[in-house]
Amino acid sequence: MQQNDAQELTGSDxxxxxxxxxxxxxxxxxxxxxxxxxxxxxxxxxVVVLGEPWPDTRSDPLRRFPMSEWQRLLSRAQExxxxxxxxxxxxxxxxxxxxxxxxxALLACANLGEALTRFERYVRLVYDHGPMDTRxxxxxxxxxxxxxxxxxxQLADELAIAALVQFARNVSDRPLAPDxxxxxxxxxxxxxxxxxxxxxxxxxxxxxxxxxxxxxxLALPLRQADPALLSILEAQADKLLAELPQGDGFDxxxxxxxxxxxxxxxxxxxxxxxxxxxxxxxxxxxxxxxGLSFQGLLDETRLTLAKDYLRDGHLQLTEVAQMLGxxxxxxxxxxxxxxxxxxxxxxxxxLMAGHAP
Numbered sequence: 189m190q191q192n193d194a195q196e197l198t199g200s201d202x203x204x205x206x207x208x209x210x211x212x213x214x215x216x217x218x219x220x221x222x223x224x225x226x227x228x229x230x231x232x233x234x235v236v237v238l239g240e241p242w243p244d245t246r247s248d249p250l251r252r253f254p255m256s257e258w259q260r261l262l263s264r265a266q267e268x269x270x271x272x273x274x275x276x277x278x279x280x281x282x283x284x285x286x287x288x289x290x291x292x293a294l295l296a297c298a299n300l301g302e303a304l305t306r307f308e309r310y311v312r313l314v315y316d317h318g319p320m321d322t323r324x325x326x327x328x329x330x331x332x333x334x335x336x337x338x339x340x341x342q343l344a345d346e347l348a349i350a351a352l353v354q355f356a357r358n359v360s361d362r363p364l365a366p367d368x369x370x371x372x373x374x375x376x377x378x379x380x381x382x383x384x385x386x387x388x389x390x391x392x393x394x395x396x397x398x399x400x401x402x403x404x405x406l407a408l409p410l411r412q413a414d415p416a417l418l419s420i421l422e423a424q425a426d427k428l429l430a431e432l433p434q435g436d437g438f439d440x441x442x443x444x445x446x447x448x449x450x451x452x453x454x455x456x457x458x459x460x461x462x463x464x465x466x467x468x469x470x471x472x473x474x475x476x477x478x479g480l481s482f483q484g485l486l487d488e489t490r491l492t493l494a495k496d497y498l499r500d501g502h503l504q505l506t507e508v509a510q511m512l513g514x515x516x517x518x519x520x521x522x523x524x525x526x527x528x529x530x531x532x533x534x535x536x537x538x539l540m541a542g543h544a545p
Contacts, residue, residue, distance in 0.1 A: 213254075213255040213316055213317035213318070213338040213340070214252035214253060214254055214255055214316045214317075215252070215253050215255060215258050215314065215315055215316070216251055216252060216253065216287065216288060216313065216314045216315075217243045217251045217252065217253045218251070218285065218286055218287065218288050218314075219253075219286055219287060219314055219315065220243055220253050220258060220261070221242075221285075221286055222278050222279075222281055222282065222286050222347070222351070223238075223261055223262065223265060223278060224238075224242060225281055226265075226277065226278045226281055227265065229281075230269075237264065237265055237268050237269075238261050238264050238265065239264065240261075243257075251288075252316070255317055255338060255340055255344070258340070258344060259340060259341050259343070259344055262274075262275075262341075262343040262344055262347070263343065266343060272376065272377075272378060272381065273346070273376065273378075273381040273382060273385075274343065275342070275343045275344070275345070275346030275347035275350055276346060276347075276350045276381060276382065276385045278347050278350075278351075279346070279347045279348070279349070279350025279351035279352075279353075279354055280350065280354055282351040282354050282355050282358070283358070286351075287313075287314045287355075288313065288314065289310075289313065289421055289424050289425045289428065290306070290307070290310045290311070290313050290314050290425060291355070292417075292421055293306050293310065293418060293421040293422060293425055294306055294307060294355065294359055294410075295359050295410065295411075295412050296410075296412060296413060296414040296415075296417045296418040296421060297359075297410055297413060297418060298409065298410065298413045298415070299406065299407055299408055299409050299410060299413075300356060300359075300360055300364075300401075300405055300406050300407070300408045300410065301329075301406030301407065303356075303359060303410060304322070304329065304331075304401075304406070306422070307352075308320055308322050308331075309425075309429075310425045310429060312429065312432055313425060313428055313429060313432070315348060316432070317333075317337050317338040317340055318333060318334075318337025318338055318438070319333075319334075319337070319438055319474060320332070320333055321333075321334060321466065321470065321474070323470070324403070325400060327402060327403050327404075328367045328368070328400040328401060328402055328403060329400065329401050329403060329406065330398060330399070330400045331352075331398065331399045331400075331401075332396050332397065332398045333396060333397040333398075334395070334396040334464065334465055334466075337397075339372060341373070342371075342373040342374075342376075345371055345372070345373060345397060346371065346373070346382075349369060349371070349397065349399055350385060350386075352399060353366060353369075353385075353386060353399065356401070359410045359411065359412070360405075360408045360409075360410055360411065361411045362408060363387075364401070364405060364408075365386065365387030365388050366386055366387070366388050366399050366400055366401050367388055367400040367401065367402055368388055368389055368390075368391075368398065368399075368400040369382075369386045369388060369389075369390045369391075369398065369399050369400075370390065370391035370392070370394040370396075370397065370398045371390075371391070371392050371393075371394065371397055372392075372393070372394060372395070372396065372397055373392055373393070374392060374393055375392035375393060376392075379392070395465065396465065438474060438475075438478065439475075439478065439480055439485060441464065442460060442464070442471070442475070442482075442485050443485055443488070443489045445460045445463045445464055446460055446485060446486055446489045446490075447489055447493060448463070449463070449513065450489070450490065450493065450511065450512050450513040451511055451513075452513075453510065453513045453514075453515065454513065455486060455489075455490075455513045457471065457472070457482045460482070487523070487527065490512050490513070490523070491524075491527045491528070493511070493512060494508060494512055494520075494524060494532065495535070497511055497512075498532060498535055498536045498539065499539060501536075501540075505517055505520075505521075505532055505533065505536075508520065508532065509521075520532065
């Protein structure tokens with residue numbers, strides 16, 4: 189068997205990729221109101237510009253609006269208005285009402301650090317497109333939406349980050365500026381509006397979307413701190429969060445990374461974490477928060493791939509073991525028997541007899 193053959197995607201790999209790509213993502217219908225308000229403030233009829241009325245929330249009791257539809261509405265507005273950096277202009281309008289309970293909970297926090305903690309916890313109530321990773325980076329705190337997130341496109345992306353920064357300015361009553369902002373999207377013809385709005389360097393065509401705030405800003409008091417109200421709002425937010433569908437596609441992203449490293453015989457926690465641009469500890473923490481473990485995903489991925497490889501009668505069992513990252517066939521045999529109760533050879537025999545488990 190040639191080495192380049194081992195690097196080709198199998199049917200199982202494609203299944204994993206599709207599983208990661210097919211996860212639906214949402215924004216809240218209240219958040220969609222930003223676009224309608226933006227159009228009205230410009231003297232335009234949103235129904236005429238967008239071709240449809242305010243979203244009907246009866247179709248989703250959780251008051252969510254599909255991200256794909258949100259992208260479509262933004263594109264229609266952009267086509268009609270042809271405004272450069274339109275996402276920044278819409279994001280400027282953000283108020284607590286546009287993000288519901290989360291908005292009022294953030295407003296009731298004691299300081300900006302407390303608000304960012306709540307934002308990370310409840311962000312799915314407003315913008316559910318993948319996990320947000322928060323970490324300290326030198327003298328800054330960094331919020332990142334990485335490759336495991338659904339990519340919402342330029343307009344939706346820049347609007348979301350502009351709204352985040354604007355909301356921080358609103359609740360602190362200060363003209364805050366991040367240390368750094370970057371986007372996955374291609375650079376626009378003129379980056380000046382972005383640098384002027386955020387007040388810092390802004391990069392494009394990066395591997396993830398990132399916002400960094402200086403650490404000293406975390407202690408800034410907010411203008412309407414109310415511990416008692418915050419407690420009530422958190423209880424309501426927890427209830428709403430529990431009603432949301434679980435799962436964000438991150439497990440599929442990890443499985444895909446594992447499958448790649450299996451072919452190089454190094455499917456370790458640290459290698460997969462590095463591939464996902466995070467530390468091994470961060471990967472463990474994110475998996476644990478979803479009720480998952482790296483070893484469990486490794487076993488599941490190997491079993492899925494093993495069954496696919498065993499269907500190929502041209503592959504020797506030693507080759508299958510190597511393609512799964514095992515240095516010895518005996519280790520693969522032992523693992524496969526633990527997963528299925530039978531040996532790989534017996535599984536292949538059952539396949540040939542038309543009795544595959």
